[in-house]
Amino acid sequence: MRLPKFNYLGPKTLDEALDLLDTYKDDAKILAGGTDLLVRMKKGLLKPKVLISLKALNELSYIKKQSGFIKIGARTPLADIIDSDLIQKEAKALFQACKKIGAISIQHFRGTIGGNILQDNRCHHYNQSDFHRSGRQACHKDGGKICYAREEADRCNSTCQSDGATALMALGADITLVSKSNERTIDLADFYTTDGIMPHACESNELLKEIIIPVFGAHSSYQRLAYRSAIDYPIVCAGVLLKPSLKNEIAEARIVVGAMGRSPLFLAQISSSLKGKKLNDTIAFKKAADASMDSSATFAVHNVGATLEYRCSMVSQMVFQALEQTAETIKA
């Protein structure tokens, strides 16, 4: 399978890139590694006229700590995040997530954190070759009116399988989007539309510039399940953050479940149920994990490989393991 024809543009500065994006808008796609984008283009899922490469934009590649926040440039290679002491110490969930993305070669040579967050949702009915899709009615995501993953569904049920997004949402990260005329910072959780067709609330002239992670004495963990040790997207994953109080109780908790719905699912109520619990309260952890399974199960459909039943039952496992591991880190 070959790439369809497109024009390649290589801006030298962010301003230049934003100018180009403002000119081409929907006709353009941002190339920041391409491990998701180029595969989709080869399958004919996407036919942009123009690719704007961020290759030369080293100004978007950084990891720094600034007044209580970790700031990461959107084009930072995954390998840099994995190698960063700062991330390993202060944002462990992100470190763990990046280590699982693709394979070592992808982490080192191509993959960027921005690309990982912006990877499109997947569904094994949709991510098929041109020819495969041409033999049937188009599904919602393909411009049609039906869903092959869930019968009679009135909308697209594609799944967000981003490791990075799940971890970052657990860490309570914000993201900064920039366009030629505007710059805005929003909670990552608000970046999702819950529309499987266009999962990200990003204007066509906007570019993901920065990821901002608050540092406030909390600890985190990311756990995921896949069949193989490399290449696979998670069939289910969980990111957890716990902030201990002075009495070694849980002052704040965030539980996020990934690969179960159109976006990573921040389970606010279940998270707050852990407030005031002791760090060694495994019964509370188990309860929260089971509740996480129940609430995320309603969002999931059978569309990313493993059986739905198995994925649902594994939510509880992943959440529990992440909670346990986070508590262990705090205790240590």
Add this chain to the structure above:
Amino acid sequence: MSNLNPDTNREFDVIGKRIPKLDAAQKAMGRAEYIQDIKLPGMLFGKILYCKYAHASIVKIDTSKARALAGVHAVLTGQDVPKKMKMGFYKDNPPIKKGKVCSFRDEVAAVAAISPEIAKKALDLIEIEYEELPGIFDPEKAMEKDSPLVHEYHKSNVLKLPWKLHYGDVEKAEKESDFVVEEKFTTQWVTHCCLGTSGAIALFDSNDNLTIHTNTQIPSLAQKDFLESLKAMGLENKRVRVIKPIIGGGFGSKLDTYAYEHIAILLAYACRKPVKIMFDRVEEFKATSTRQPTVIYIKQGCDKNGKLTFRDMRMILDNGAYTSWGATTPSVMMMPITSLYRVDNVKYNAKCVYTNNTYSQAMRGYGNPQATFAIESTLDMLAQKAGIDRVEIRRLNRNQPGDVTPQGFKISSCGLSECIDEVEKELTIDGPKEKGIGTGIASLIHVGGGARIYKSDGCGAILKMDDYGKVDIFTGGTDMGQGLDNITAQIVAEELGLFVEDINVVHSDTDVCPWDVGAHASRSTFVAGNAALGAAKKVKETILEYGSKLLDADPKNLVLKDRTIFVLDDPEKSMPIDKLLRKAHFSPQGKMLMADFFYDPDNENMGKEFKGNMSVTYAFGAHGVKVKVDEETGKVKVLDYVAAHDVGRAINPLLLEGQVYGGVVMGLGYALTEEVVTKDGQNMNANFRDYKLFTAKDAIRIKAPVVETYDEYGPFGAKGIGEPGCVPTAPAIANAIYDAVGVRIFDLPITPEKVLAALKEKKSATTKI
């Protein structure tokens, strides 16, 4: 250990040496020319249109728009294919279908154009009207009376194939058995995953003789298929030259000819230009054949001491919509069924059933992995029932040299016992273990000295020497990456006292190389090796004759070594071999040294009741594995793996280990992760992200101890080792999982959800008690 070979104790210069694959450097540097790299002057690009239904009538095809497209040279449909042009041994598969389609991979039209892009565009312009028919995707359902027929003319979905045998008296033996285990197993579709995708270039000369460059493991048999196609096209008495470029993997996938090859021929003839058809990865997944999926019913019994009394097996094989070698895998399944361990009473019955699924082909092991999965899994269950140690039951029933099995296999050399020793040396099979950790063992038998499936199991070799002490050897054997080029060079170099770099191995071109039945059945080292050795011995005799005159010595007292001929008890008397060659050439009535040899092993076609010594010798092995099962997720992690093989002699231990490592990793994928996922006959995971081939990160360190039994018939004592590595892997894993957590999985692949479901079931069963 049996020690029949007079060469056993000889010191070798080249045999037994770890010589890297001769083309390794050119492959690593990207200089090797694959079919993808070959361009011929005036070449057109062919593309195939596949159907969009599993089962449908073709109501109308309109190709007018495609024909009108600029750059298109030919558009073919089923109407343009000669009636007698059919593929496969069952001759049920025309290269382009007409009237109706029976699977998603059915070819309905083909185009040749000046560029791949235009060819693709032309395919999009072909308009076809279908009328969908009910499909049948479950072979057991397809056997029911009122099931829709895949091919109406065949009158039944069950193929008329004779896979049935009964030796001894199974019913009586079952009654007399102290312990019996009866189970059902199922195995999935898996595919070869050759890194080099399939492709062919066909061209005709002005006299309508065909040359075809194609990725094949069977140049001579492919030549025969293509000759038949030419005949069907009305081209009688023409020549066919098959040239195989370097290929990126075979594993059995290229043992038959495929529609794309015959379509390339039709297009080339229609256009009078070379036509190239190249598969992309999706096509490679969807339009090449898989390993045969099976439903297996097995009963096995033993007496109170653990001695096997009988084995009774019944199988249903999903044939898919057409028939290729997959439907003949029962002939090889018979081997482990009748002859893995000593068992006198054996019964086997296999039915191949048409469905609207993809059709299967040969794949490494050729049915043996499926049968061995059921046999070795139930052997553990039997041992447990009889209260006998798992290793002990295998030792007790092991094959031994001199055995003749119920099927008439004559076991010449057999290192099964030593292989089990090696596994135990590297891995404590029974002993205290941590929670969730277990070990498993499983053995194998495979053909190791050719396999007389076809009327001839032979291979020819032609050898010539030049004036500089160099050799060209033209072998019928095919190198497909497994290393036959090395093995041939090492055998010839050893015999003639030369260096490996003195030997140029020419293979895979039917115009210059002699006949060979193909690179299958782990036969190349044995059969092509013996052919090369035979030719080398003939030339050596002539060299010694000349040497005797030139050095004034008895030929029996002459030795070839280090490119030199010398007198054994007077080493000062010597002459470089190249000098001898020149003296032979440049003298009155001069002579250049050359020889030919055709080796056809002394094995037998299976006769009445499938009896007969199919192979001259048999390969044995035992695999041991240690796994850790995560009881919360059902995930299985392989911790340690030992694959011990009786290889006769390791001609090149480096390449041999490569074959074992590759085989084991392929077997691990079969056991744990790999599966062609289908939905109503349609392949749903036609890419390497969703088809779960083991990645480099999943691969584990494998210990591959070699047991050398020096087979008397093998070249320098060697037996075949191409396939055995992936044969007992799945049952070894399944047995280890049982040992670790007490659940047995009967259905491949053993995915985490199956393990977890079994664990849950076991837990609820225990709580009920």
